[in-house]
Amino acid sequence: MTQVNEAKAFVEPSGEKERAGLGAWKVARTPYDHFMEAQGLPIYRGLGMYDIREIPKSPWKRMGGLGSFIQLDGTDGKLGMYAWELPPRSESTVERHLYEEVYYVFEGRGATEVWREGSDRKHTFEWQAGSLFAIPVNTNHRIINASSGPVVLVGGTTAPPIFNLFDNQQFIFDSDFAFNDRFDDSDDYFRPQDSIVADPLHERAMRVTNLIPDMATCELPLDNQRSPGYRRVIPQMANGRFYTFVGEHHSGRYSMAHHPPGPGSVVLICINGSGYTLAWPQSATIRPWETGNGESVMRQDYRPGGMVVNNPGGTGWFHMHHSTGKQPLRLLVFGGIPQGVGIQLRRQGETEVSGNLPIEIGGRSITYQAEDPFIREEYKRMLAVEGVEFDMPDWAYTGEVPTGHTLEISGP
Template structure:
């Protein structure tokens, strides 16, 4: 049956078996729009498809009838079918339309300040909390909510959600936006539901720092615990909001330092929250030294600043990506993955798994130690810091191979034993 035969009544085209040893099918074909693609098109607003933007406010925003504001959809390369993304503008002194939906959604305030009203069907009282530039919060599944702009200028927010996952499975807009089910287990109605909670606990999967809170007033300057997995002095926390499967983290590299390159599959985008920087990304099969091996032309460099974003792995398979701080202040990022992260890779429950993006190549992971990386990386970074008048804070000893490690880049271009 043809994919466009939604009713099962037939298209009038008769399929023919291949003759002799020929193969069936076209061989090459165009990717068809998913139900979520069709939904985005029906909304009548722009859809950005690309590797990233310098800052999200560079994207055009046009009248968005359903939301009651102005906006643009975002589908960064590598996130297709994995999760949804958009930017929305609330008119000065006004509010967006009330809505509810059967998917998870988080918001990051880019400009302005205001309030958010949240309630369940039939509730007499509404939960109301204030947000400002840099606030991040989550809307409980299928709860009613309304975003209000409290200023005399337009307010801008960026959002991520699991709309593609739900719409692509249900293929019914009404079932998603007009579903009567109430998730009492995901929105308790407690008075302190949107109170910021600073307590840190280990996440139950990888033991990394996690903060259970449905609201963060300022992700730009909130406290972050020490992590050290990406670079010396690297700080990181995973917010866990409204029992979401949507995964994201907030992290910061010290000024004058950069991240070790590491590889994983597509899903993540990196959003700059503070400072300025750039990211290199290239296919893992090119190995850890693409410039030295004559493949520097296949490395993509993406520059961004506060509230700009870039894709980490645009190619579907594992891609290396490496993040560089080039400003005098620390480089703070938030990574959004949708319902995907390395802790959810294939495997039966209880199967042993490794935090492979934090293990270096000689340890069987996908992280490239400074002494394993292409010399071009260091040379380019040091030149940029000198141009920007930023102090270099990379210890020269980090580029020296530790004694007793036997590793040959020519024999191991990709990490072993990882799904």
């Protein structure tokens, strides 16, 4: 962001055949970029990573321990992430902030303390490897490593839009406003809730809870929208707007390719199993290898701790996920601010067709029948290397779409 006191004098065109200003320019650093740079940590960018434990980290003076910011392609402005490692028997700095924050634990065990500003009543809950939890917005909180080894976490936040909008760290970190609708201070606030309900808009599975102790291994409801046997749930946490869900593809199966409805990426974090993701621009067609555009396809392999973005080009990239391990591939999605917060792609009340439906009927997915033949050939080759059996059902390649309330309209 250019400050007014840094601006040059304006040069007005001398005539009607001359244009004012520049025809091209470098993308400017945002307030959130400046914040990350001032922390003195590495900033990891790109398509994704194989394992979060392998990326460089540096001492994090503000928070304690070691950290690295993660700003993968297409996430700028909507999602902030960081890898964080706390040494044994240590605790983080106390902080509070106006952005939302969700944590997933890769290694270690410990506890988190949460309390309102000006209150002596602390809520303490414990977590372990595989836990997912949310920090209520603008509450004081501290992370405690209670184990004899390091704790490795990944944090996801809505910090970028908050920093870029207000550009005032004193306001972001020192506001004393109490969001009572987000944190009611009840005794069972961080007690895990197992009940599954339908999310109000899409009627897919949702779990309203502020802590999930075993996100890596807990049972997920059957969904079937992304691949045969696909399982999925939305954790609705801390009454927040941070977009997240977790989905699971069977061993020996892979998802249909589809593209997101608009700009920006979400990050898919591997928390169980192993696999790889393919992504390519729509300009490479639905059959990139067959049309001679195979060089446009990007690939990211991962194991638990790895991650990948779904939309590395920023807008409209096809992507698909392949389970190659003997265990099902479970992916936790961090999306930051959701659709409709900042950018509304449709008018209120209009009908929006699910992107998981085929392109031919208004969705954004390439059916298995229509996909590039190389995709299945390469997948079978990778499974053979891993000693895993190809387990896709024959009907998936007939163009058959699973039945159900596929085109029923819900929501306001």
